[in-house]
Amino acid sequence: MKYEAVIGLEIHAQMLTDTKIFCGCPTTFGSEPNTQTCPICAGMPGVLPVLNKKAVEFAIKTGIALNCKISDYSRFARKNYFYPDLPKNYQISQYELPICERGHIDIFIDKLPKRIGITRIHIEEDAGKNIHSIGNYSLVDLNRAGMPLMEIVTEPDISSPKEASEFMKKLRTILRYLGVCDGNMEQGSLRCDANVSIRPIGQTYFGTRTEIKNINSFRFVEKALEYEIGRQTILLEEGGSVVQETRLWDSSTGITLSMRSKEEAHDYRYFPEPDLVPLVGLSAKAEEIKKSLSELPDSKRNRFITQYNLPDNDAESLVAEKALAEWFEDAVRAGGQPKILSNWILSELLKLLNEENKSITECPIKPSQLVDMLKLIENETISGKIAKAVFEDMYRTGKNADVLVEEKGLIQIKDEGALEKIIEDILSNNPKELERLKAGEEKLIGFFVGQIMKATKGKANPQLANELLKKKL
Amino acid sequence: MLRLEEVKHIAMLARISLTDQEIQKLSSQLSAVVEYIGKLKEIDTKDVEPTSHVIPINNVFRDDNIRQSLSPQEMLKNAPDSNEGFFIVPKIID
Numbered sequence: 001m002k003y004e005a006v007i008g009l010e011i012h013a014q015m016l017t018d019t020k021i022f023c024g025c026p027t028t029f030g031s032e033p034n035t036q037t038c039p040i041c042a043g044m045p046g047v048l049p050v051l052n053k054k055a056v057e058f059a060i061k062t063g064i065a066l067n068c069k070i071s072d073y074s075r076f077a078r079k080n081y082f083y084p085d086l087p088k089n090y091q092i093s094q095y096e097l098p099i100c101e102r103g104h105i106d107i108f109i110d111k112l113p114k115r116i117g118i119t120r121i122h123i124e125e126d127a128g129k130n131i132h133s134i135g136n137y138s139l140v141d142l143n144r145a146g147m148p149l150m151e152i153v154t155e156p157d158i159s160s161p162k163e164a165s166e167f168m169k170k171l172r173t174i175l176r177y178l179g180v181c182d183g184n185m186e187q188g189s190l191r192c193d194a195n196v197s198i199r200p201i202g203q204t205y206f207g208t209r210t211e212i213k214n215i216n217s218f219r220f221v222e223k224a225l226e227y228e229i230g231r232q233t234i235l236l237e238e239g240g241s242v243v244q245e246t247r248l249w250d251s252s253t254g255i256t257l258s259m260r261s262k263e264e265a266h267d268y269r270y271f272p273e274p275d276l277v278p279l280v281g282l283s284a285k286a287e288e289i290k291k292s293l294s295e296l297p298d299s300k301r302n303r304f305i306t307q308y309n310l311p312d313n314d315a316e317s318l319v320a321e322k323a324l325a326e327w328f329e330d331a332v333r334a335g336g337q338p339k340i341l342s343n344w345i346l347s348e349l350l351k352l353l354n355e356e357n358k359s360i361t362e363c364p365i366k367p368s369q370l371v372d373m374l375k376l377i378e379n380e381t382i383s384g385k386i387a388k389a390v391f392e393d394m395y396r397t398g399k400n401a402d403v404l405v406e407e408k409g410l411i412q413i414k415d416e417g418a419l420e421k422i423i424e425d426i427l428s429n430n431p432k433e434l435e436r437l438k439a440g441e442e443k444l445i446g447f448f449v450g451q452i453m454k455a456t457k458g459k460a461n462p463q464l465a466n467e468l469l470k471k472k473l
Numbered sequence: 474m475l476r477l478e479e480v481k482h483i484a485m486l487a488r489i490s491l492t493d494q495e496i497q498k499l500s501s502q503l504s505a506v507v508e509y510i511g512k513l514k515e516i517d518t519k520d521v522e523p524t525s526h527v528i529p530i531n532n533v534f535r536d537d538n539i540r541q542s543l544s545p546q547e548m549l550k551n552a553p554d555s556n557e558g559f560f561i562v563p564k565i566i567d
Contacts, residue, residue, distance in 0.1 A: 018538070018539055033558040034549065034558050034560070035544075038540070053535065054536075084562040137562065137564055140560040141558075141560075267486060277533050278526060280531040281531075
């Protein structure tokens, strides 16, 4: 029997506020343990939480970008459970009145659009961090307690690991455009849990699902889901059944493991949070925020296609990072041809940046410098091949293309006499190849052009070299 | 009457261990409490907005400005045990 997967994601995104959600402690990552704590986030008696205004604005912003309905009225709820990283013994979260509901994100799978529904977005506080297994004790650091989170829940609309990872990439791009989350899965500021079940293709019922936790890198979204779908498929094919449980992704072994916690239903006894007052008039706030929202990835992508005549793939890749799209448009404004710029950015520039694991914001080449270099190709001062070497030098040294061309003597040889001399030498030094070419082995033209480029260190003007070669034959 | 199973479940959620005798006793006592509160159900609330907060105020916010945190020494002062800036708690077994 053939099975299909049904996947829903629960994403926790840490918001880029300067302070925690209910107190003024800073949100810096990686500080010494318990240096960013106060009586409020440590849950001491007699303190009151006060909501960070920016966290609410960020959640509304995200809701608008994910096409959600912004609730006019929203409130907080207590989720009760005991765990050492939860100092109050309850988490302040939202339950029946989240801040945003019913939205969607459109992703592309093999160029076909697919819409993934967003069930809800709510805001809540993070818990602290446990460090397990130090002798007979565990250690607790409360720096993370009270960090502002958005929980984004999707509909079970995702039907493959590929769709799940495309969704996560798209979500990350949107969150980064909005400046509400840095999207760093490795540092835990974007976390993803997945609910996975399988069913025979064509069926509409849901199979028993498992929840996969600890997917802590973009690389692992697909791997963890592929493993889990495979595991469930084998179980069903062997006549067994899937147990509803929480499973932990182990990236070192590439498998999911049962958490073996007692299989009783969670009973969080949610109730309205009495320490916080309700939020009202959020629709008006949303209208205000909507006006200040800058262009989002989808509209930027469509604009790039129509305004600059770029192929879908180019536009999609350029808008994946806001700073990259801006770099491209700066270069267009500096007078570059959009498609040529896109080629250079997406191949040469990204290659150099990726080699050093750098982002476009750390790029040592300015957009106008690339445009100036491209002009040197256009006016035949350098060949396209030499240009790649020049570009790499520009990247390493920060110097302008014309300076490097001058310094290294890379100007194209356009002197017919000089080139003719070189070609004659090559022809006479390679008599066998010349004979085969004359006998009709056309592909040897390439061999001779290669020899010419080698002899001139790539400086021969390719068209001229071709012409002269044909004339000599 | 609260079933014994329910009392056990509530005790588990509250991390309280009870003897069988205590469960028996609490079953009737908790039932009396629930029954007493159940009196509220007799009131007709058809036309009353559900209350989420007793004081009629909304939208209380704080600006996103950093305030001085406690020092780790101060934070850990009340902790029964600590080590190198961490709280020490009994070993967590999942």
